[in-house]
Amino acid sequence: MSPAAGRNDPAPADPAAARGASRRAQSDIYRAGISGTRTRVPVDPTTLEDAARRALSAEAFAYIAGGAGAEATMASNRAAFDEWQVWPRPLRDVSQRDLSIELLGRRRPTPLLLAPLGVMEMAHPDADLAVARAAAAAGVPYTLSNQASFAMERIADAAPDGARLFQLYWSASDELNASLLRRAEASGCEAIVVTLDTHLLGWRTRDLDLAYLPFTRxxxxxxxxxxxxxxxxxxxxxxxxxxxxxxxxxxxxxxxxxxxxxxxxxxxxxxxxxxxxxxxxxxxxxxxxxxxxxVFSTPAVTWDDLARAREWTSLPIILKGIVHPDDAARAMDAGADGVWVSNHGGRQIDRSVPTLAVLPEIADRVAGRIPVIFDSGVRGGADVFVALALGASAVAIGRPYAYGLGVAGEDGVREVLRNIVAELDITLGLAGHTRVDDLGRDALRAARR
Incomplete structure (x- = not known):
């Protein structure tokens, strides 16, 4: 599954501009505070979630914030970060720092992506259009959801210079799958992200208690x-x-x-x-x-079926929902161009393996041959640092940007991204490092209980 020559390729974002923006963020916030101006969205992740709870309808918040079963997987995703500590090394020159990474053949200004989140109209009427514009402004690739509130062509028009990928939920109709991928390629998407873990809808207790599934509306x-x-x-x-x-x-x-x-x-x-x-x-x-x-999904899809995706598109194919090293190896054998380590943010299986716990094993098995994208449980820049040090090539953000969208629309998404990038930049420097590309496990210490 080799990358295709790009069509309507977006201009590469300027890593220096992104670095400058992240370094100004803290100063700008404090200076604005002199005149009584505060951020549009809370900086603290827990306070941000609380603000979204107040801003959204009960149904919308439950759908975005909720998980499967008793939500043990969601809790485990967060708890897994507590197993690692950043290990600072002082007295190093960190005056020049570089957050950029190489991904899908292009240099990106930060190691972030936006994970695909569906039904964003529940958070804000502009939904995916607002998210696309905010992502483009930050130089962050946006993974368009198969469950978007706007057609991919409209999202592309809203942010023509933005980098974007397209998520495919493998439909029961091969003709529909092929059509969606043709449209994604024509819309300037750089890769296809095939989501593997939603062939059945998870047992989502918050939604069930409200008897609410947005698709039925x-x-x-x-x-x-x-x-x-x-x-x-x-x-x-x-x-x-x-x-x-x-x-x-x-x-x-x-x-x-x-x-x-x-x-x-x-x-x-x-x-x-x-x-x-x-x-x-x-x-x-x-x-x-x-x-x-x-037609939304089919529980009958297997590894053998994935070969058909190459018949439908010439774009790179990334497999999302990998949580076992053996499956990462099988993905490489199948010719995948990347693996995305994810348990769907804890929305599919309760008591599932937390993604950060298996990230090092998967990274070791992949051994740099293809990118390893990581999500689930990421709430701030320090989390991004830990994931990169444990072997992630790039880190995807999910619920935080949805909360920002719900609280303050496009500006809210922009601020959430600004805050995560700024915290990553500051953590990198305070830990004594200058390049996220150089982060390894020696930047961390296992927490001792």
Whole structure:
């Protein structure tokens, strides 16, 4: 799975500019404070989460913040960072520091990526458009979610100079998978991130207690409703409803049911081009939701199926959801261009292995042959430092940027990224290091209990 020649390649971001911005961040915050101006979003990660809880609806916060089961995996992801301590080395010249890394054939100004987060319209109406603009301004590649609130083409138009990847949830329809990857390539994405750990939807207790799944309201399916293959699947479903296996479930008419119906109808405009009144009368919007629920994923996908992805795209392919060294080795054998160590932020399996605990083993097995991207449990720049020292090539941020989006829109995402980069830069210097590329396990000490 070799990288393809880029199309509509974004201009490389300036690492020096990123370094300067991170070093100004702390000073700018304190200087603004003289006139009584504070940051748009809290800097402390816990306070940021609390601010998002207040800003978002109960359903939105539960969907973004929640995890599987009793959320033991989420807790373990964070606790795994407590097993490591930064080991400072003073009296070294750290006046010049370099946060840049090489990833997918390009020099990036920081080691950060934005992980794919779906249904960001739950956090802010501008959703993925705001995130894309903020990521582009920071020089951080943005992984577009397969469950985005806007079509990938619109996201690309919102931030044409931004670096982006596309996440694929392996659909039950190969024709749809192929169509999505063709569109991603045409939209200037640099790589495809195949998510492996969502072939079944996790047992997400917060969402279940609220009986709320945004997709059933027509949210987070813009990549699908904008796709010609999916549109054809919907039209076929409307023509032959009996064959589709639709259940004739009676929905009790309540204000919430009416509001959900209006939301679904609005989303149906992407299929019909009609206004709200016409969409309310049309069977297409509801059929789109049912079609999505049918084709979203397949539990039958195996390693052998992955070879088909190379037939659908010439872009590099990264496999996301790797948590076992043997699977990292198998990914390399299969020709993957990168592995993404992730347990979906603890959203899929309760009591799963924390990703940081297995990162060193996976990094050792990969041995630098392909990039190792890491996520799950990352909340600040010191966390990024630890992950890089344990072998990550790049580190992906998830919930923190969603919280920033919910609190202050695009500006909130910008500030979250600024804060993480600034803390990483300061941690790097205070620990006695000048290049994130040079970080190794000697920069850390195992915590002794």
């Amino acid at each position: 027509g949210m987070g399916i813009a990549q699908y409703t904008s796709d010609p293959v999916f549109q054809q699947l919907v039209r076929e479903r409307v023509r032959t409803p009996a064959a589709s296996g639709d259940a004739s479930t009676t929905v009790r008419i309540t204000p919430k049911a009416i509001a959900a119906g209006v939301t679904i109808a609005r989303k149906g405009g992407a299929l019909t081009g009609a206004g709200l009144r016409e969409s309310l009368r049309s069977p297409l919007p509801r059929a789109a939701v049912e079609t999505f629920l049918d």
